[in-house]
Amino acid sequence: MQIKAPKGVADILPDDIPMWRYMEHALRSALERSGFAEIRLPIFENSQLFSHSIGAETDIVAKEMYTFQDNGGRSLSLRPEGTASAVRAYLENRLYERNPICRIFYMGPMFRAERPQKGRYRQFHQLGAEVFGTDSAYLDAEILALLMRCFKRMQLTSLKLQLNSLGCPECRPQYKRQLVVFLGDNQAGLCADCMRRADTNPLRVFDCKNPGCKEVLAPAPQSLTSLCGACKDHFEQVKELLTTLEVAFEINPRLVRGLDYYTRTAFEIVSSQGDKSPDKSPDQSPLGAQNAVAGGGRFDGLVEQLGGPKTPAFGFAIGLERLLLLLQEQPPAIEPSAWVYLALLGEKAKRKGFILQQNLRQQGITVQMNYADQCLKKQLKSAHNLGAPYVVIMGDDEIKNQRVILKDMKDGTQENVPLEQLIGKLAEINS
Ligand SMILES: [Zn+2]
Ligand SMILES: [Zn+2]
Structure with a gap:
């Protein structure tokens, strides 16, 4: 009997390693030049860590996590992303005591039981980075510019930066109320999941992949129009600083990211290859329908939410399999294994x-x-x-x-x- 790898799990073969190394090296050196230090985090954590941070109502926690009981009856989960672990490690090891601003990055496998498709695996790899200790818009702009510059150096010039602001605990409740009213008025066109989300976690409706829901949600209220003064100033400053650094961006008011912990700036870096003409199907993009290669944003409340002191933070993750697909479209010169x-x-x-x-x-x-x-x-x-x-x-x-x-x-x-x-x-x- 021949035993095969589980569904959605792939081997990375020797022929692919030079490209992986190239990619990892390019990202690692860009981050190290910007003061980031590597941290190596565990593959599994107590399940609670993820439900308390990512949110129990998110698709990731509700449907996609690999959760199991160990022999001691403890509920453990394979990590579906890295930020929760990074915050836990930051607190548990008191990294804030060394430097008021802490910059860390990590690389490794993450696990989500999603439907496998192009560029999406059940064991996939991310490079993630987090900066703890400042709510300055300068930091948001610095990191976004760093990412775009790094991709440009890898000859990936067709990537677009999309931005949104999700507000803060001051202004988000008001936005949520507006959204709930809208969802109530438009119940008829929504799927059962979205109906449930309307009660439990209304922002999550924007994660729905159902085309019918997308259509209904097109005229839904936007978080950008409900921002409080401080959030508005912050977002304006991020945009102004990006313009100063000549980093192009576009505003995407539907961008909410699939996790609960984001506040203020949220972003995605998407591949625009393949959608140059409107009649091209998204599958013609090298990333298929999954066209975000990186994403992240601010999570100013997460450290406190996980039991730490009030600590604003900003972070991102890059999907390495997706980045690899883009690199394979226009392969960079890679050192041969024998010169x-x-x-x-x-x-x-x-x-x-x-x-x-x-x-x-x-x-x-x-x-x-x-x-x-x-x-x-x-x-x-x-x-x-x-x-x-x-x-x-x-x-x-x-x-x-x-x-x-x-x-x-x-x-x-x-x-x-x-x-x-x-x-x-x-x-x-x-x-
Ligand atoms: Zn606000
Ligand atoms: Zn829906």
């Missing part, structure tokens, strides 16, 4: 090459050699398969003359190089 390949013919050349391999690695050059004593043709094929731009060919004659052949795999030219100059020459081309 130079040593094609060695005969025992003497093999020994010489073995030492050369070590010396080249000490120079920081990515090198591989052939241990299988194959013919030259096969060795060149291996070099080609590894994507090596250069091959060093060495046989008995070359050892005798103390010269080797350096082959440029791109144009097929080759030159004869004295052995003692080889490392210097390769280091020069590689620099």
Whole structure:
């Protein structure tokens, strides 16, 4: 009997790893340059953590979480996202004592029992980052600019930043009341889930994927028009600072994010590829219907809600599988797994090459050699398969003359190089 991976769970194969590494490295270095430090969080937590933060009425907690009882009868859940764990760790380890502003990021698998589709898995990967300790609009603008710049550096120029403000505990209740009245007036067109949400958590109706509900909700009141003075000023400042930094954005008043803890700024970064013409179906976008590659916003009340001191915060998560789909559309140049390949013919050349391999690695050059004593043709094929731009060919004659052949795999030219100059020459081309 052959046992397969569970539905919606994928292996990341060796061929895909260079792209993953490229992506992780690009994001990690952008964050580290901006003062973020990595934190490694557990894969599972007490279930309560998620129901208390994400919200018991959200789809994530109500329908999609992997929850189980351990042998001690405790209810545990695989993490469906990272912010709740990050806040818990921030409080439990008193990270606020080190620095009034705490910047952390994490990377790893998250788990949600959603219907698997393009770019969406039940075990998926996110890079998340959170900043604790300031409610300044400068921070919102800084992080949004950082993300857009980082994607641009990865050649992803068709991404759009969408913004909304969800208000605060001062102004949101009033907005909720308006929304509840609207939902009451439009009950007829709403699905059973939305009817339930209208009672328990009205903002969640905007998460409904039902086309009928979407249509009914199109003229629903917007949070932006109910903002209190402080929230309005905050949002205006975020927009003004983004304009100063020349970061383009658009306002999306329907953007509520699928979690309860957001306050004020909420954002998504969406792929606009594939929806350039109105008659194109969303499936023609490389991300299909799931076109957000990153999202997040402020959660000024969450730390307090989870038992900590009043601490404003801002964070985001990037869906790495989705980012990967976009990168595969226009693959960036990725370091080959061998920059130079040593094609060695005969025992003497093999020994010489073995030492050369070590010396080249000490120079920081990515090198591989052939241990299988194959013919030259096969060795060149291996070099080609590894994507090596250069091959060093060495046989008995070359050892005798103390010269080797350096082959440029791109144009097929080759030159004869004295052995003692080889490392210097390769280091020069590689620099
Ligand atoms: Zn407000
Ligand atoms: Zn609905």
